Amino acid sequence: MRFHRAWVIAAVTFLTMLGAAGFRSVPSVMMDPLHADFGWSHATIGAAMSVNMTLFGLMSPFAASLMDRFGIRPVVAVALTLVAAGSGLTVFMSSAWQLLLLWGVLVGVGTGSMSMAFVATIATRWFVARRGLVSGVLTAANATGQLAFLPLLSGLTVHHGWRTASVVVAVAAAAVIPVALLLLRDHPHDLGLEAYGATAADPGPAKVVGGGAAAAVAALAAGARSRVFWLLAASFAICGATTNGLIGTHFIPAATDHGMPPTTAASLLALVGIFDIGGTIASGWLTDRVEPTLLLLIYYLGRGVALLALPSLLSPRTEPSTLVFVLFYGLDWVATVPPTVALCRRHFASRTPVVFGWVFAAHQLGAAAAASAAGWVRDATGTYDPAFYAAAGLCVVAAALCALAGSRANRADAPEPALSASVG
Structure with missing residues (x-):
């Protein structure tokens, strides 16, 4: 098959999400400097991140509909x-x-306007073949952008102050704007093309006209009538709580509580981002070949074991056991996204982007709750250990929810909620 423009669109999307995600790595690096500079508590700073994560999630379905309406x-x-x-x-x-x-x-x-619903939009519109792989690669851009910036931002914060780090991230985000304007396109049909891998049996989705806030709300109303939607949303909320909310926001201060230098902790979290690239791409590849429900069971149960062990692994030095945690958590960080999108597509078909946007909103609500709750636990008890143990238990719950969702999505008589054609 000759080179297809869809791969250019995917590459630009990857770069766009990488640049936008850079800012989302800042809070964990700056939590202690802001506390020292302004006297704000961990709970106060965590509350700001809760607002960020909530809007990051809630904007996702609206952004998908706005992309239908305005491009x-x-x-x-x-x-x-x-x-x-x-x-x-x-x-x-x-x-x-x-x-x-x-x-x-x-x-x-x-950042919420360029989150997982953006991934679902590009993968659904531009690809028929390799959808799982593309979902994995673009998801890796979002998570890796958050973590790969950590050593740079940590070094800038330590040596030049947190304000310098903020300016660097602002410049990085602004630099991506002209690239996106020049190279992104809305739909293959705009270029007289079919989606990559399109066949007569599966030509890919037609171009959607309309959309907007009303379409996003209509998608939520229709999705809410499906048990699969609620099962996936609840499991994804736990995913957000145990990644962005807990580890992404509080790993560095938790490690420094055990005597680890902040720059070392930031480097470990950056390693999570590096391993995440391979883990998420591999998960996308596997999603094209393996039952998504089985993958989700493995991911969530493995994550629970890792969180249960984490309090005993943190120390002033980087021990081999700590690196094992970093390796596993990196591989597992957002590996849940491709199989979750696959289950969502199986049940909601071409209307996946907006519906999955609401599922992702639940992810960020879980992250927001964990960001605040873990900060409160730290202020109240002087340690993050209870938060890690509670998160481990939630991972078991997520595995059970995914098993139920997969069972219902696979049923031939599972009804697909009726959504208007403008939902996209």
């Missing part, structure tokens, strides 16, 4: 502008409400 490029350009502005303006903040506004609102809305 991908305008939505992505505005989103990157919000990320750059929210990051750059933090250098002028002096009060906690400004932290909530900039980190929470501006960056939450901006």
